[in-house]
Amino acid sequence: MAALLPIWKVENDTIISKQGDITVGFRLQLPEIFTLASDDYEAFHQGWIKAIKVLPKHTILQKQDWFIQDKHDSDLKREADFLSQSSERFFHERPYINHECYVFLTKKPQQRKPASSVFSNLLRPHLVPDDTTDPQQTVEFFNAVGQFEKILTDNGFVTLKRLTTEEITGSEQTVGILERYCFLQGQNDSPALTDIEFKPEWKIGSNYLQMYTLADCENLPSLCGPRITYDKFSTEKTKFSISFAAPLGQLLGVNHIYNQFIVIDDAPKTLKRLESKRRRLQSLSTYSRENAIARDATNAFLNEAVSQGRQPVKGHFNIILWTEDRGDLKHIRNKASAAIAQMDATPHEETKGAAQLYWAAMPGNAADLPTNECFDTFADQATCFLHLEGNHPGSLAPVGIRLGDRLTGRPMAVDLFDEPMGKLINNRSLMLIGPSGSGKSFFTNHLCRSLHAQGAHIVIVDIGHSYQGLCSLVDGYYFTYKEEDPIRFNPFYLAEGDVMDTEKLESIKTLLLALWKRDTETYKRSEYVALSNAVTQYFEYLGNNPDIFPCFDTFYEYLTHVFADVLRRDNVKEKEFDFDNFLYVLRPFFRGGEFDYLLNARQNLDLFHQRFIVFELDNVKNHPVLLPVITLMVMQTFINKMRKIKGVKKMILIEEAWKALMREGFAEYIKYLYKTVRKFYGIAAVVTQEIEDIISSPIVKQAIVNNADIKILLDQSKYQNKFTFIQELLGITDKGKMLILSINKDKEKGRIYKDVFIDLGGQWMRVYRVEVSKEEYYTYTTEEKEKVLVQQYAQKYGSMQKGIRMLIQETTSASQLKPLKDQR
Template structure:
């Protein structure tokens, strides 16, 4: 007897029987295998890759047996970011960053795949025999166990094909993930609660011809269930105009407008029903003949016959498999006004794909019921249309949100769509996975592109995670951050060295605390001397290099034997003029092989009494070894032909000393525009050595520049820096748009990477203050992220002189407390914005 009660329990209508061995078994004896699907990140896939993904889906679907149902279910649920403030040792800026994003809304995406084996009869079932319409459901038995075994084998083959593609990953859901546990709600329970989180209790479900309600949420359903509603043509991907230029394409999947680009709570259901293709085609042949005989009575019959024959011709000529398909967008809201807006949004997004938006109210309950994980076989047959696998797969959503790196180490950036904070590792994880072979980075961004903000953001986070940071700067970009660290640590860290006439920077490259001079130390001393001695266009001969190496070795041997000799340039100069001159005379080294008089003459300005006698004879050592944040600001000497390159070289040598001694500790050197001074012929081998060796000592070298002319014209930079930097970071390149082909060739960028880079800042959200940055790893992984910071971080990073003075003056009034000063100014500005 049919149940005519107005209300009934979910238990009495529940179509599923059990979950066993990772499979959902329905009361009608349908078996379903469930997977979680990991799709590629949005804006990171090219047209060729979309075609490859499409081909993989088609190949996988073809291994499924007849009378199977593929149900791909993409969840897009609005959530709000909750800051993680419980981390141990979280600093002031890190805390302000987290609070800046507090309650930031974003669209959380999860993709599930359900593969169901059913029967021929069930696949022909219409909505009047849906489990919702039956008075009671009598569980059936699986009669043919061999069919079930073959289906599971096909499912495993299906998963292997997709996993081997390299673009899509499938993970089989466990029994607990399907049914839930005492602590976690399973996927089935979450579906009935329309939530990706834990559902404390089940909500009432109201189903009428006018509307459907789950708890306080009212559903609206748009369907693609008829060929008349479909676009004239489908494709694997489409051009996303907002992030494309006349020189580049940004590609999205064809169904992307119904996925991440639809900013509301919704589920996008995609069904492919695989029947017996040969039987279906025979049925179409019969229908075509009937239409032929009836065509004299109706022109519509003649047209239908032509369409059917064209369908049959394509199927037979290309060997295509006939299937049925259905697609629907199930959106919901607890607010009536918002629901109206959602209906319009879904309709407009469907129209943008060339589809006819069809708001379906009558079939909403039955389609909701068929969307229950494991219940796809209960789908009403009249709601589907005939097509081929290739066309059906074009309507699959093909991308997901940016994902957090699973690594414990990393930096915080923001999602370019929603602005949600992301944790990404661009140093360690790529090395472990073999994506990169070193941690070195090359950063290119013109003035005003947000380069200094990004670099401040990067080094601050590396420092807070225990890294030793050495910066060589020429523009006071890191003064605020360094001073803040200095005051926070009460002078123990955050050292800011700057060159002035009264207090010039001085070094002693010959000094080591334990008198250990390894190969790296000797080579760095030799390179320094060669740079002082020879011009850029005057390379040293082999004989001169050997003589200089011998001089350094013998001098080191002398100071080890005689403790009365103070290691410095003065004593080295005197050693060359006396003892080593005699060695050369005894060995009868000719003047043309090593002109010792010329050597001493050129280096005399660095000897006592000379113009630069202070430079290499420091009587106090810079404590680089124990300071974790050090900035060398050499803006005052950046145009000096001698001081600038020498100072830069010695700083790098000091970093190498730090690199060798601090074992197991992360360290990094950032060279801003100072790399121009070291891009000489004499320095080429030294720079190559630094870039190739630093990775062995858990370190990384970063070069930052804004002058595209210099990197294009300098072969030294290309060979020693760019080729040894597996991580490349580019900011807004619109100023170089007409010359970007040169940059692309120099950096070895692919067309995919070019398209991503040229999309930077093309469609920024005006309600947020941020600039975008492209990060490429090893030529295989790349994405564009947003550098968005809090007002507190902005005040710490700013290079505007007036803002820096405001912070510094207020900090002085507050007892050198920069944090308090930044907090006060930030609160004042936020009040003004309100």
């Protein structure tokens, strides 16, 4: 092996071959698959063409994409909450395709003899050329490499990192790219030597290998371009774009390496050679129709090179596939043939020259690529065969919502709020649109749970009890109205650490005015002053009498027994403040009144420190008394948190309830929130089924659409024929439209999930899977039968956590769900 190895040494991050070739390597981070539009592919393609043009003659660009089957390794020992642990277990060993991309630029000496399948350095000793590499040419080569790197980086689609000597050669503990290629090892494998056999079967260690090539003009597609249409994600209105070579990438779904060679020779010599060939074919054209056709093709090539300024190059492309199971060879052959056929090319299984091509694809040995395995083309066409998509790079932040990549569902933390701030978005507020049944409440449950687990404060206003399970699991406050257990608040209670400031006083005065006056009634300045004095002096009274519990009852008693004397002393006239009318109107909220429960709560009092609060309005959305009070309590609760809790994320999520609240002046509050909340590390979120709901309120339309930098959409397939209206309203690009209308198409069989589209500031758009564990599913479910079952189990076993665990345990062992009474 040492005698045959074509690499002489590696120094200064450069590979030097025994025949004087110099190679520089880069690791590339490509754009995530399924995220680029047609214009993006065209721009990326042009970037490659420009980068190739700066490379000097006798340079070979070798792009090597590795696709290796891997499994997600969950951190099962990490201390986490119940649902986080269940998610780790659920995704443990989830299979996915790991992708790595490398580019090697090789400069061969001018006097180096062209390689061929017969004279490969795998088959004969190396003949070191008499002339060594010209130092001036070496400097020019490294300058060109720098320009190549800058052009590609400035293109904006890819990042390049120069491979170091250790990354190339490895160390005692790690494998380098040379060793990995020779023995088909993974990035995290330990160094180990294995046998390489080419006969009777091609084997490396325990792996059986196959090679397919695109090296003969007869096997090439008749047309090529930067992109092709991916029919599985396309609709009648949109064509979903993937790169031309995408079928040979992650979509292939097996272990393989895709090698791409573009050889930059001396262009004038190449054209001169082809001109001579044309003349020979011209003279022989009378003897054979094939010669005449070849003459015309060569002539057309030369004309295009001159008239359009094309850069002539040589191209070669091959895929090396492997499997440990010999019986699986037929399967991977079929997959490779089908993938090549998708490009409209003819699959060609390489048998005779596979060994030489495998050897030439070794990093640093590209100059030994047999010329008889290359075809003449232009840089514009050759770059169409480059694979342009990678995997999701993962979030740099330690926080995020766990979503799955679209291809395999591999879990990843997607940070919507912190890492993108200032780069992609200017505020953290969001709007979410999803028709009934699209998984809207399921996603928002998952979002709220993720934020809560990371320490955020969550306030939810809902209609429909979508968050009851999650609220119970995290021991939150759940405010809802039932005849036997009506809704209760206590706006007068001060939690430990909270202070009676101007904002708190104003919120109580606003509440009292709302209870006293109708919307159509106005209040006088004197009435406002009297109320202000009453509230201020009540809290002073509480300070002097710590045994009195703050609530509406004691406030009412203070008014009748203490404040009445204050008004008489100050000689306040009835026309200035009708005190008796005020007491009479508020009497239903005092002890023994119709609504005496509403403002006298003695439980769930600490709204300031409680991190998960749900206001459920289903039974009071049309109530003329309760709804205004709840609306004001929502406002007061979140504003108090927003302004006083520092350095912690706060989110108010307003579900379909916002439509009911619009009648209570809530529109102005939402407008205020969307414009202000960003200054306090806050998130304002509105969720709706129909886009028409938002545009029906001009205030909300302007406030939400213009100030929500995060837009989340679920399945919009039923709107695909009128999506242009939604697109214009939300300012969604054509790329966003393409992604949105591809939601939930070609879903992986055997897995239960739904897709979600996320747009950050109109600059970053992705579609992810929302796939969760059984524990998370039963926590989030809004199906009535399942909710009742979960509540029954929670009641039987004493808590949501134990109930869900036992429900899963029993239903997993049983063939079908049984009512709880049948299991007793």
